[in-house]
Amino acid sequence: MYSEDDLLPISALQHLLFCERQCALIHIEQVWDENRFTAEGRVMHERVHEEGAASRGGVRIERGVALRSLRLGLTGKADTVEFHRAGEGPWRPYPVEYKRGKPKPDDSDKVQLCAQALCLEEMLGVEVPAGAVFYGQPRRRLDVAFGEKLRKTTEAAALKLHEMIAGGVTPPPCNDKRCRNCSLLDRCLPRAVRHSVDRYMGRVLADAEHPDEEKPQ
Numbered sequence: 001m002y003s004e005d006d007l008l009p010i011s012a013l014q015h016l017l018f019c020e021r022q023c024a025l026i027h028i029e030q031v032w033d034e035n036r037f038t039a040e041g042r043v044m045h046e047r048v049h050e051e052g053a054a055s056r057g058g059v060r061i062e063r064g065v066a067l068r069s070l071r072l073g074l075t076g077k078a079d080t081v082e083f084h085r086a087g088e089g090p091w092r093p094y095p096v097e098y099k100r101g102k103p104k105p106d107d108s109d110k111v112q113l114c115a116q117a118l119c120l121e122e123m124l125g126v127e128v129p130a131g132a133v134f135y136g137q138p139r140r141r142l143d144v145a146f147g148e149k150l151r152k153t154t155e156a157a158a159l160k161l162h163e164m165i166a167g168g169v170t171p172p173p174c175n176d177k178r179c180r181n182c183s184l185l186d187r188c189l190p191r192a193v194r195h196s197v198d199r200y201m202g203r204v205l206a207d208a209e210h211p212d213e214e215k216p217q
């Protein structure tokens with residue numbers, strides 16, 4: 001169990017799954033550059049949170065719901081939590097996260113949503129079997145089931161996030177196609193840093209293989 005002081009933002013899981021260096025730059029080095037995409041995303045989340053609670057077709061809708069899990073050491077806010085009820089059964093929370101873009105090739109959106117579900121389960125003591133991500137391009141809602149595999153991936157990501165933040169070390173850049181759309185490209189300098197890291201590692205390996213050779217000064 002983590003204490004209140006150790007809680008990390010759920011949104012950091014998404015950064016971690018996208019690129020570990022991006023996560024470290026934001027959450028260890030406190031670097032953040034807003035670009036058009038991050039600004040649009042931020043405004044969209046703010047609008048959703050401002051809409052307030054509602055009731056529609058037997059579904060209660062809460063917006064901007066505060067979340068916390070001491071088991072995973074996470075805190076954050078759900079854009080929307082719908083409460084569904086079948087007959088006289090219990091109200092089931094159903095988190096819905098809004099994304100301005102399209103579905104990503106990785107699991108980061110699903111992991112972020114699953115982390116919200118795990119927080120709701122811990123806070124409310126009820127099972128949260130599913131939720132949804134609403135994408136803006138094209139506008140569609142993708143249902144997500146919180147199966148065993150996704151739950152394990154989410155728990156492992158939360159643990160890795162805590163280990164990385166506690167270690168305080170920023171990993172080297174991936175320097176691949178992810179960098180093209182990264183808001184931190186200009187601050188990270190992936191190509192230059194990767195080149196330096198590769199040169200350094202080359203020297204370390206050469207030293208290990210030929211320890212007695214004279215080195216140029």
Ligand code: SF4
Nearest residue numbers: 019173174179182188
């Ligand atoms: S520019 Fe590339 S390496 Fe740097 S943080 Fe972004 S995705 Fe990661």
